[in-house]
Amino acid sequence: MTTPVIPLRIGLVGTGPWARNTQAPALATHPGAVLSGVWGRRAEAAQELAAAHGATAYTGDAGLDELFAASDAVAFALPPDVQAPLAARAAAAGCHLLMDKPVATSVAAAREVAEAAEQARVASVVFCTLRFAPETSAWIAEQHAVGGWFTAHAHWIGALWAPGVDSEFAASPWRHEKGGLWDVGPHALSVLIPVLGEVTRLTAARGPADTHHLILRHASGASSTVTLTLAAPAAAAGVEVELRGEHGTVGLPRWDGAVGAFRAAVDALIESVRTGVAHPCDVRFGLRLTELLAEAEAQAGE
Structure with missing residues (x-):
């Protein structure tokens, strides 16, 4: 029974x-x-x-x-x-x-x-x-199994506060205070780390508005670059993760809702x-993400 x-x-x-x-x-x-x-x-x-x-x-x-x-x-x-x-x-x-x-x-x-x-x-x-959406979680697992990645870049460009953009999240006080680094940074890192390995070195710099640029070295020997913001013009918004390695170039697929x-x-x-x-x-991975984002924030001089 x-x-x-x-x-x-x-x-x-x-x-x-x-x-x-x-x-x-x-x-x-x-x-x-x-x-x-x-x-x-x-x-x-x-x-x-x-x-x-x-x-x-x-x-x-x-x-x-x-x-x-x-x-x-x-x-x-x-x-x-x-x-x-x-x-x-x-x-x-x-x-x-x-x-x-x-x-x-x-x-x-x-x-x-x-x-x-x-x-x-x-x-x-x-x-x-992205670690749980069926389309992207399968892609992350596949790219981890393939291996041989040389470098990667991730752009998470939001336009939360651009004129004409209507979002319930635009009034969020913590997003106004902490910006794209903390809001969308975890998304980018949660894709790159399981594919390329733990971050062993991080360099960060500020761009326009709340934009942050990160350069990461990973335990696999690969490097990656990350650009994060919530304050881009609406026409510039978009999400992209691209991996390049011995098997060619692949990009993160689209996913369907949360x-x-x-x-x-x-x-x-x-x-x-x-x-x-x-x-x-x-939550241990969540702690590690927080450590990386805090280090990036400190390096960017905030």
Whole structure:
């Protein structure tokens, strides 16, 4: 007789556009998970989002503890430096972690979360979209297996604040403060590192507006360059990752939306919980990304 699989109860912390448009729909429709509740700093926002998906709403400090008690895992849709201490608190309560990138915008805060997860022996996944979107995750695995890469470049050029661009994320205070380096930098690094190896040397410089240029040396011996911004003109926006090596040149394929990618991240967390095997894109990897971004920020003179 087959033992029935018990769905993982996952609570959602946050009620902003990312929670509304991606995380809540993905969690509510995932066959291996149950949306155990929604917590928000504003009670009305938590109630609205929870009601839309048949879940319980929580608010306030006591409500956060109640959500943790009702959940096996917690997904976060919060600014990174709000996310970090709450994730450490969730881990201490015994909840597995499904965090957004970046896990924090300081190394100390990211390390606190990683150490809390390790001490509590909870599983963790950091949602870097391209590591989980089916099209790009398969491409990353394929290029890692091929090997022989000589160099690579990644451009993640956003136009979040350009005239005529309408985005719910444009008003985000932490994005205004930290810019493209911290918002889209994790995406680029999460592609390059699994293909080319750990970053062993980093050089960074500022460009126009919030633009950052990175030169990376990797453990494989390959080098890569990265350009990151959220402040480009609309006509200049675009995403590109290109690898060059002994087998020729390949480019990152297009991917289709974030909801499917987030479902795959939920799959990864469930598998890590079931097996006890850490996922490559876990909170320790999130800490390493934070270390690299903090080093780039310091070199760029901010």
